[in-house]
Amino acid sequence: MSLTGPEPTLRTRPLHGRIALVTGAATGIGAEIARALAAAGAAVAVSHLAQPRDADTVLRSLAGDGIAVHGDLTDPDEVIALCDHVRDRLGPVDILVNNAGSYPRVAWPDTDEAAWAYALDVNLTAHYRMCRAVTPSMAERRWGRIITMGSVNALVGRTGLTAYGAAKAGLQGLTRSLARELGPQGVCVNAVLPGAIQVDAENSLPAGHRTAPAEQIRRQCVPRRGRPADIAAAIAFLATPAASFITGQSLHVDGGWLPT
Template identity: 70%
Template sequence: MTTPLLAPPLVARPLQGRVALITGAATGIGAATARALASAGATIAIGHYAQIDQARTALEEVRRLGTDGIEVNADLTDPDAVDLMVRQIVSEVGPVDILVNNAGAYPRMTWHETDEIAWTHALDVNLTLHYRMSHAVTPAMIDRQWGRIINVSSVNARAGRPGLTAYSTAKAGLLGLTRSLARELGPHGICVNTVLPGAIQVDAENTLPAHHRARPEDQIARQCVPRRGQPDDVAAAIAFLAAPAASFITGQSLHIDGGWLLH
């Protein structure tokens, strides 16, 4: 008689012993991701830029989940600051095993208002930062033959949207970065994927001018799942992609949009 294959037991904290760096982690999707990865056992580096109070609150939440972490303040548009930040993380908690490239900006302007300065800034903070961060942490991942890079793009990378041409272009660039890095780094045990959030309810949307805000009921009508997306929805997907169970998934883009776009 053939012995049936038994499913491996669930691991309560599959990221125990791993170090995760989340950029833009003081609030919103980044803070939710820090909590999700902490719940999975990872030591957390809360990356932020001049959001000291929010970052410390996020770090307190991480520690309440039974893991340790640090907060690191850096202007990621400065390559020297990126190198200093990574060295600080290595010194205080160890080499980065999991990088979540979440930092970015959401500049709203019409095409006619988009000049060279605005275009360059949008690409820098929504695409070049991700290249810069990935470049800084991958040597240590290659040394250890294990790593995860998860880029946070946007459904606008595929849908496009008036007033977000530069932003959508940068977020679409992350798909190419993800696919190419997956091929470059796969032989070293490093998986690279992208999540594309849809209309996620975050505090930052309250700072948008009223004429730039979509009515919640209009957005919900576009989706298969009739509710607002939450940061925890995105964080759960990122935590899965970071886990050992996702070791055969790389170069992929996963929509977290309630079925807004079906592809």
């Protein structure tokens, strides 16, 4: 595909024939991303960590082809095996959505070396590993999309999330730098920064770590809770040919909570 000529504009299934790999796709936002990419025509690999039943549920809800694939993204060998499995079953990855991560709440006095290393490994280094695994084939075929899940916490900071916020800030640097590295090969790299999104996982947070919905809505321009579908829609667009001139960007999907 020419890097100078126009790509097709939006159409009903703009990702037809593309292969997408979504990490952390068995539940929550990741599951909704998988559904949105499948609805746009992509064959989707639903990556998960020890959630086979949830992953199978997502697979049954997809509008197209897909597979479930297990992998521990903190293990470099498992990352390679995961990507090889997707390539063998579906084909080389065209679209990588780095959604998997962890939200460890650790008070600053308790943020020792182990806690710091864990937060950076699952929320930053794992994304690096995935990118390293799929970008050679993207560059060779001169087309690719990498969309990484950031967080507004990288910008606002929050108590108990110092290591998490640092890792998410690092993802923005990774996004910008990879966009420079891979742009000449036709690969676009962007990050999406969700605000407060209503997911089932928030119900497991200790009461002291939750923000009342009314208080969160007050901070936003759009007076409603964010939904996984809001994030999935933004990611699906960034994956399409219509977004071929968008790269190196961090897109806030937060109802206008923070300025860009």
